[in-house]
Amino acid sequence: MESASIAVGHGAADEHEHHGPPDFHRSARIDQSILGILLFILSEIMLFAAFFAAYFFLRVVVSPDTWPPAGVELPVLIAGINTVVLVSSSFTVHYALEAIKHNNHRGLRLGLGLTWLLGATFLFIQINEYIHIGFSARDGAFGTIFYSLTGLHGAHVFVGLLLLTFANIRAWRGHFGPEQKNHLGVEVPGIYWHFVDIMWIVVFVTIYII
Amino acid sequence: MGNPLKSEGAAFRWLVAVIAAAVVVILAAVLISSAAGAIIGFLLIVAVSVVIVRGMIHMLGSPDEDIPSDEKPRQD
Numbered sequence: 001m002e003s004a005s006i007a008v009g010h011g012a013a014d015e016h017e018h019h020g021p022p023d024f025h026r027s028a029r030i031d032q033s034i035l036g037i038l039l040f041i042l043s044e045i046m047l048f049a050a051f052f053a054a055y056f057f058l059r060v061v062v063s064p065d066t067w068p069p070a071g072v073e074l075p076v077l078i079a080g081i082n083t084v085v086l087v088s089s090s091f092t093v094h095y096a097l098e099a100i101k102h103n104n105h106r107g108l109r110l111g112l113g114l115t116w117l118l119g120a121t122f123l124f125i126q127i128n129e130y131i132h133i134g135f136s137a138r139d140g141a142f143g144t145i146f147y148s149l150t151g152l153h154g155a156h157v158f159v160g161l162l163l164l165t166f167a168n169i170r171a172w173r174g175h176f177g178p179e180q181k182n183h184l185g186v187e188v189p190g191i192y193w194h195f196v197d198i199m200w201i202v203v204f205v206t207i208y209i210i
Numbered sequence: 211m212g213n214p215l216k217s218e219g220a221a222f223r224w225l226v227a228v229i230a231a232a233v234v235v236i237l238a239a240v241l242i243s244s245a246a247g248a249i250i251g252f253l254l255i256v257a258v259s260v261v262i263v264r265g266m267i268h269m270l271g272s273p274d275e276d277i278p279s280d281e282k283p284r285q286d
Contacts, residue, residue: 030270037215187217201228201229210251
């Protein structure tokens with residue numbers, strides 16, 4: 001019984017050849033790590049939803065005629081370029097995972113390294129935008145919600161960069177392999193990174209375009 | 211499309227779909243009005259939410275399915 005529990009604890013395809021159903025508190029349908037990131041991202045979606053609700057409340061109910069306020073001009077072009085930078089990083093992390101699935105360690109390291117650099121570039125450009133944008137979070141409701149939404153997303157990019165840092169270090173140490181249980185350390189940050197990118201697309205369209 | 215949180219590949223496919231949807235919303239906002247873009251975006255988010263929730267329910271399944279029939283607790 002103990003050996004069966006250990007086998008389940010390391011995944012369904014463990015080398016211990018565990019057969020039969022998993023323990024009653026485990027699912028045969030979904031890996032624990034994937035379930036964990038699923039629940040985490042669901043909670044994140046609710047967090048972002050609260051901020052978007054605040055944004056649209058301020059825009060539609062509080063300031064329906066003056067949005068953004070007079071004198072405020074958002075750098076749409078720079079934000080658009082930043083969007084391209086961040087979206088590109090999703091393609092590179094996808095490339096990294098496809099590479100390790102084909103046992104291509106060099107491709108994994110290249111993909112993860114590029115992803116980290118693109119994510120850091122995004123953050124750098126966003127901080128530079130904050131410096132030159134001409135208003136602060138204290139300058140009215142628009143300033144507050146602008147910095148809240150983009151700052152919340154920026155914090156998520158920062159966390160994603162931390163995860164990618166660990167993934168990069170592990171990749172250079174050769175921790176990952178082509179079997180699924182051997183590259184969850186790339187797959188789970190990859191899912192998170194795609195979520196961060198999707199949220200940015202929604203933030204960009206909402207704040208800069210609509 | 212299925213559940214985007216099932217795997218990295220599934221999430222990536224959803225990202226590509228979101229990019230396409232964002233292009234539609236941007237075009238609507240630029241060519242028609244901001245309100246039109248917002249309404250189309252809202253409808254797309256609702257439609258996507260339905261697909262994702264259904265995919266997650268299917269993926270997670272019922273706890274009963276993970277317990278073999280001879281080990282199910284008896285309900286007196």
